[in-house]
Amino acid sequence: MREIITDVAVIGGGSAGLNAYRAAKKHTDRVLLIEGGPWGTTCARVGCMPSKLLIAAAEAAHHYQTSAAFGIDPVSPPTIDGKRVMERVRRERDRFVGFVIESVEEIPSEDRIRGYARFIDNTTLMVDDHTRIVASRVVIASGSTPAIPPGLEGLGDRLLVNDDLFEWEDLPESVAVLGPGVIGLELGQALHRLGVRVHMFGRDGALTALTDPKVKAYAINQFASEFPLQVDSEVESIDRDGERVSVRYRKEQKTVTEHFDYLLVATGRVPNLQSLDLHNTGLALDARGLPQVDPYSLQCENQPIFIAGDSNSQRPLLHEAIDEGNIAGDNAGRWPDVRAGERRAPIAVVFSDPQIAMVGQSYAQLQARYGSCNCFAIGEVSFEGQGRSRVMLKNRGLLRVYGEQGSGILLGAEMIGPQAEHLAHLLAWSIQQRLTVSEILKMPFYHPVIEEGVRTALRDLNHQLHIDPAMLAHCLDCGPGA
Numbered sequence: 001m002r003e004i005i006t007d008v009a010v011i012g013g014g015s016a017g018l019n020a021y022r023a024a025k026k027h028t029d030r031v032l033l034i035e036g037g038p039w040g041t042t043c044a045r046v047g048c049m050p051s052k053l054l055i056a057a058a059e060a061a062h063h064y065q066t067s068a069a070f071g072i073d074p075v076s077p078p079t080i081d082g083k084r085v086m087e088r089v090r091r092e093r094d095r096f097v098g099f100v101i102e103s104v105e106e107i108p109s110e111d112r113i114r115g116y117a118r119f120i121d122n123t124t125l126m127v128d129d130h131t132r133i134v135a136s137r138v139v140i141a142s143g144s145t146p147a148i149p150p151g152l153e154g155l156g157d158r159l160l161v162n163d164d165l166f167e168w169e170d171l172p173e174s175v176a177v178l179g180p181g182v183i184g185l186e187l188g189q190a191l192h193r194l195g196v197r198v199h200m201f202g203r204d205g206a207l208t209a210l211t212d213p214k215v216k217a218y219a220i221n222q223f224a225s226e227f228p229l230q231v232d233s234e235v236e237s238i239d240r241d242g243e244r245v246s247v248r249y250r251k252e253q254k255t256v257t258e259h260f261d262y263l264l265v266a267t268g269r270v271p272n273l274q275s276l277d278l279h280n281t282g283l284a285l286d287a288r289g290l291p292q293v294d295p296y297s298l299q300c301e302n303q304p305i306f307i308a309g310d311s312n313s314q315r316p317l318l319h320e321a322i323d324e325g326n327i328a329g330d331n332a333g334r335w336p337d338v339r340a341g342e343r344r345a346p347i348a349v350v351f352s353d354p355q356i357a358m359v360g361q362s363y364a365q366l367q368a369r370y371g372s373c374n375c376f377a378i379g380e381v382s383f384e385g386q387g388r389s390r391v392m393l394k395n396r397g398l399l400r401v402y403g404e405q406g407s408g409i410l411l412g413a414e415m416i417g418p419q420a421e422h423l424a425h426l427l428a429w430s431i432q433q434r435l436t437v438s439e440i441l442k443m444p445f446y447h448p449v450i451e452e453g454v455r456t457a458l459r460d461l462n463h464q465l466h467i468d469p470a471m472l473a474h475c476l477d478c479g480p481g482a
């Protein structure tokens with residue numbers, strides 16, 4: 001058994017852990033990075049990057065499938081070669097993973113420990129059964145794992161999570177998707193557009209993390225008109241039937257049984273904390289096994305333990321994992337002089353088509369905070385008539401923006417619409433700058449662009465905030481179709 005005494009130990013070599021390691025290293029040379037699984041990060045191996053690669057292929061197929069509306073008929077219907085689609089996904093994924101591994105290899109080998117860590121007490125870790133580490137500070141950056149509802153064990157290799165899908169050599173004929181969250185919607189729509197028969201089953205009317213009832217209703221109608229989607233599904237049973245999966249569900253007051261090649265489970269993710277033996281640290285744990293974490297310093301209670309990235313369940317997104325890794329690593333390095341880290345305006349994008357995005361405070365958060373005093377107002381724009389969106393035949397969507405009564409500050413937005421990833425950035429940057437709606441409206445808006453739709457929503461909002469008069473039905477200072 002090896003024993004190492006160190007200043008900082010980081011559990012997990014993903015995006016949060018790698019950044020925590022580097023940030024702690026600025027304070028002390030004695031930092032260890034412990035990784036139990038494969039190097040390469042969830043984002044590059046089985047998350048952000050391979051999912052976007054699959055979506056890019058689906059977009060290419062969809063482009064041909066919809067070109068007739070412009071008067072352009074493909075000579076013959078496009079064929080989709082599943083083997084080549086998946087070969088590119090895996091090849092490009094491997095390239096991204098390769099870049100991450102190159103950066104891991106720059107870390108001195110004596111700082112890298114292979115194996116799964118668990119706590120013996122709040123400053124002692126055991127890695128597998130081979131290394132005991134005494135660390136005066138620990139950063140937990142152990143990521144998250146798909147949550148699989150009970151009762152699906154019998155499906156065996158017919159049950160998939162996102163990790164499995166990116167190993168496919170070819171596209172299957174059919175997939176049932178359980179959970180229309182971000183992962184389910186992104187992957188399910190992409191598979192549908194690549195010619196796979198998809199049926200998406202949700203519950204409680206949820207679709208991604210949208211909370212604005214009007215935007216959510218629009219989004220549900222939009223996707224349900226493209227492929228079978230039930231956000232309030234009544235699934236009676238899911239069983240293995242030979243080499244297939246049979247799903248029995250209620251549809252229009254009848255019981256229907258449908259067979260699929262696979263069930264893709266995308267019902268949320270749980271932090272990887274169970275095997276860390278956190279009960280040995282003395283930290284109070286909630287019902288989910290999570291310790292209390294200060295969202296600014298990422299410190300757990302007053303202990304020399306910090307928790308960053310998906311493992312703290314606060315903002316399970318890549319850029320947040322990187323920020324949190326930096327904050328936790330810096331604080332572990334400088335401990336006991338722990339400081340509040342800088343957090344950015346919230347932004348989340350779903351790479352569906354149309355895209356979904358949320359920035360700043362959500363509708364539900366604002367309702368809870370300001371709803372009872374009518375202290376916030378809503379402006380909106382439909383993309384259906386929006387000039388540039390119509391030109392491109394991308395005129396589907398709804399943007400709702402929220403502002404504070406009295407101050408006129410932009411607080412948040414939820415949207416489904418064309419190029420929402422870009423609109424969301426403009427709005428998130430404005431929110432972070434604490435701009436008022438009037439200040440944002442002084443910015444230039446080119447013509448004809450989708451951003452003119454954002455201007456319309458903001459003008460509507462400023463009227464609802466009693467700052468500007470009602471908009472003219474026919475905007476005189478806009479170009480045609482703004």
Ligand SMILES: Cc1cc2nc3c(=O)[nH]c(=O)nc-3n(C[C@H](O)[C@H](O)[C@H](O)COP(=O)(O)OP(=O)(O)OC[C@H]3O[C@@H](n4cnc5c(N)ncnc54)[C@H](O)[C@@H]3O)c2cc1C
Pocket residue numbers: 011012013014015016017034035036037038039041042043046047048049051115116117118141142143144162183272275276308309310311315316317318319321
């Ligand atoms: C399909 C999918 C698509 C996504 N798309 C996006 C997107 O488009 N944009 C976006 O912002 N986010 C996206 N995400 C989320 C994003 O990937 C995660 O938020 C981010 O990767 C989390 O980084 P992390 O460092 O917390 O975890 P990880 O990168 O998972 O790192 C955790 C590491 O800890 C290791 N580990 C676990 N337990 C132990 C232990 N006991 N001892 C040692 N090592 C341990 C694991 O092996 C792992 O390598 C997506 C996620 C998925 C699954």
Ligand SMILES: NC(=O)c1ccc[n+]([C@@H]2O[C@H](COP(=O)([O-])OP(=O)(O)OC[C@H]3O[C@@H](n4cnc5c(N)ncnc54)[C@H](O)[C@@H]3O)[C@@H](O)[C@H]2O)c1
Pocket residue numbers: 149178179180181182183184186201202203204206207208209266267268269315316317348349350351
């Ligand atoms: N574009 C992105 O930024 C991106 C992409 C993918 C993943 N992610 C990250 O990964 C996280 C996890 O994604 P996810 O999609 O797994 O989780 P999620 O929480 O977004 O969605 C889970 C969905 O499954 C549904 N559900 C739960 N149990 C169910 C059941 N038994 N039957 C039917 N439906 C059920 C929920 O109602 C919800 O709609 C996201 O929160 C996000 O942070 C981000």
